[in-house]
Amino acid sequence: MIVALLVAGSVAGGLARDLALPAVIPKPQKMETGEGVFKLSAKSRICADRPSRATAEYLAERLRVVTGYPFKVASGKPDSDDILITTKDAHAALGDEGYELTVTSQSTAIRAVKQAGAFHGVQTLLQLLPPQAFAKTKVEGVAWELPAVQIEDQPRFKWRGMMLDVGRHFIPKEDVKRMIDAMALHKLNMFHWHLTEDQGWRIEIKKYPKLTEVGAWRASSPPYGNRNANDGQRHGGFYTQEEVKEVVAYAAARHITVVPEIEMPGHAAAAIASYPEFGNTDVPGFSPRVVTRWGVQPYTFAPREETFRFLEDVLTEVCALFPSKYIHIGGDEAPKTQWKQSACAQEAMKREGLKTEEELQSWFIRRIGKFLESKNRRLIGWDEIQEGGLPKTATMMVWRDAKWAKHALALGNDVVMATTSHTYLDYYQAKSESELARGNEFEAIGGFLPLEKVYSYNPAFVAENPAQEKQILGTQGQVWGEYVKDVNKAQYMAFPRVSALAEVAWTPQAHRNYQDFLRRLPTHLQRLDQMGVKYFKPEPTE
Ligand code: ACM
Numbered sequence: 367m368i369v370a371l372l373v374a375g376s377v378a379g380g381l382a383r384d385l386a387l388p389a390v391i392p393k394p395q396k397m398e399t400g401e402g403v404f405k406l407s408a409k410s411r412i413c414a415d416r417p418s419r420a421t422a423e424y425l426a427e428r429l430r431v432v433t434g435y436p437f438k439v440a441s442g443k444p445d446s447d448d449i450l451i452t453t454k455d456a457h458a459a460l461g462d463e464g465y466e467l468t469v470t471s472q473s474t475a476i477r478a479v480k481q482a483g484a485f486h487g488v489q490t491l492l493q494l495l496p497p498q499a500f501a502k503t504k505v506e507g508v509a510w511e512l513p514a515v516q517i518e519d520q521p522r523f524k525w526r527g528m529m530l531d532v533g534r535h536f537i538p539k540e541d542v543k544r545m546i547d548a549m550a551l552h553k554l555n556m557f558h559w560h561l562t563e564d565q566g567w568r569i570e571i572k573k574y575p576k577l578t579e580v581g582a583w584r585a586s587s588p589p590y591g592n593r594n595a596n597d598g599q600r601h602g603g604f605y606t607q608e609e610v611k612e613v614v615a616y617a618a619a620r621h622i623t624v625v626p627e628i629e630m631p632g633h634a635a636a637a638i639a640s641y642p643e644f645g646n647t648d649v650p651g652f653s654p655r656v657v658t659r660w661g662v663q664p665y666t667f668a669p670r671e672e673t674f675r676f677l678e679d680v681l682t683e684v685c686a687l688f689p690s691k692y693i694h695i696g697g698d699e700a701p702k703t704q705w706k707q708s709a710c711a712q713e714a715m716k717r718e719g720l721k722t723e724e725e726l727q728s729w730f731i732r733r734i735g736k737f738l739e740s741k742n743r744r745l746i747g748w749d750e751i752q753e754g755g756l757p758k759t760a761t762m763m764v765w766r767d768a769k770w771a772k773h774a775l776a777l778g779n780d781v782v783m784a785t786t787s788h789t790y791l792d793y794y795q796a797k798s799e800s801e802l803a804r805g806n807e808f809e810a811i812g813g814f815l816p817l818e819k820v821y822s823y824n825p826a827f828v829a830e831n832p833a834q835e836k837q838i839l840g841t842q843g844q845v846w847g848e849y850v851k852d853v854n855k856a857q858y859m860a861f862p863r864v865s866a867l868a869e870v871a872w873t874p875q876a877h878r879n880y881q882d883f884l885r886r887l888p889t890h891l892q893r894l895d896q897m898g899v900k901y902f903k904p905e906p907t908e
């Protein structure tokens with residue numbers, strides 16, 4: 367089908383030349399093919415300078431698994447069968463994440479200034495091998511050889527991410543690691559871990575054990591296929607701090623930063639069910655529970671000193687676990703109903719001279735932002751954080767509409783483009799009728815976001831000048847969890863749309879071409895097959 371699409375599509379200018387290139391995703395900035403192949407053998411070693419040693423070990427282990435060759439890591443000069451990874455002679459212009467990969471019939475070398483670049487070079491090198499290079503065990507009968515190429519490559523954007531919502535459905539640590547492996551394949555570098563929700567709090571906080579004793583568990587969930595029903599089954603789970611450290615280290619070894627999200631002031635019902643004293647206790651009918659239905663909930667944190675102390679304590683533990691410069695504090699979909707009803711919230715508004723509840727939210731967020739700054743971190747939040755005034759140093763994650771991006775850019779704030787229009791991976795990727803015909807478990811939240819539309823995204827389209835373009839840090843795909851009950855469904859929703867988005871984020875706009883992406887995709891899907899990733903099989907779209 368993909369081939370048919372390609373033949374039907376018009377062969378654009380540079381495409382004819384691109385057709386001959388190896389199927390690397392995301393497409394490198396510059397790639398030229400040469401003559402011949404470089405053969406790996408039982409004698410091959412990975413030679414690395416000191417800074418490149420860990421990267422060399424990573425590649426060696428990957429190659430050992432599939433080839434069965436010993437692949438020793440060495441520090442000396444490479445012999446004819448060896449692969450070199452080095453920071454020596456790397457052009458400074460490659461930057462923190464760029465690399466140069468040169469394969470001739472005589473030699474293979476990755477040069478990079480920084481190890482993030484060398485690691486991306488390794489991902490490209492693996493993609494030059496047959497797809498069985500992504501298997502989990504030794505594969506016999508494969509010609510382990512690399513085509514001669516000259517690649518110079520670096521990313522367009524510095525924020526290339528994926529968000530995983532584990533609040534709606536808990537996804538165990540080992541499965542999270544599998545998602546991180548698939549991110550590494552795509553040279554993504556930001557894993558946004560959505561850890562708290564109305565329906566579940568997923569991270570152990572030592573000072574507040576009830577957050578996980580109570581907040582990590584709900585009594586029931588809507589089953590697939592009926593949003594207004596109860597399955598009556600207890601659902602939950604959480605990550606201990608040791609498990610969080612393990613995931614953060616696993617990601618760091620793959621040059622991926624884990625950005626934790628702790629939602630406030632809304633999406634907080636599970637936290638408030640655990641510690642009701644931090645909710646708006648003076649509103650009529652106050653009876654917080656870990657929520658058993660989807661959709662926006664009225665429970666918000668109360669704007670009181672005790673609440674700030676609680677949130678600061680939580681964030682102190684979070685900052686100790688996550689080295690990320692950015693800490694995501696949510697900020698989306700916080701209904702103002704309770705603050706309107708709460709005498710205590712209204713008093714806070716009077717005391718602080720705030721005219722609207724939106725200003726109260728901004729005041730709330732500013733306080734948290736100042737606290738994060740005191741820990742040398744930066745606040746990032748969904749675009750609602752600007753509704754009552756945007757803190758100067760806040761980074762905004764735009765999800766609703768480009769107008770929020772334009773507004774933040776005009777104020778001088780940085781932006782990550784995560785709009786529903788092109789990056790919400792909880793939307794259907796084929797027409798809902800065809801998805802649902804396959805069974806209830808294929809239910810999605812709604813919407814329609816086919817692969818081609820993801821690929822057509824240009825996160826910089828909102829920028830009005832080069833300065834604003836620099837304020838756009840990048841983009842990420844959102845795997846929201848209401849209809850994602852396990853890692854298989856997460857993978858189904860994510861891939862290959864994340865493959866398309868990775869190319870959006872990595873490859874210069876002028877070098878991208880959907881027909882050429884489709885040409886490379888079948889090989890890439892074979893890699894995902896080898897990795898055991900349960901992706902959606904793309905269909906022609908209308
Ligand atoms: C969001 O979708 N509420 C960020």
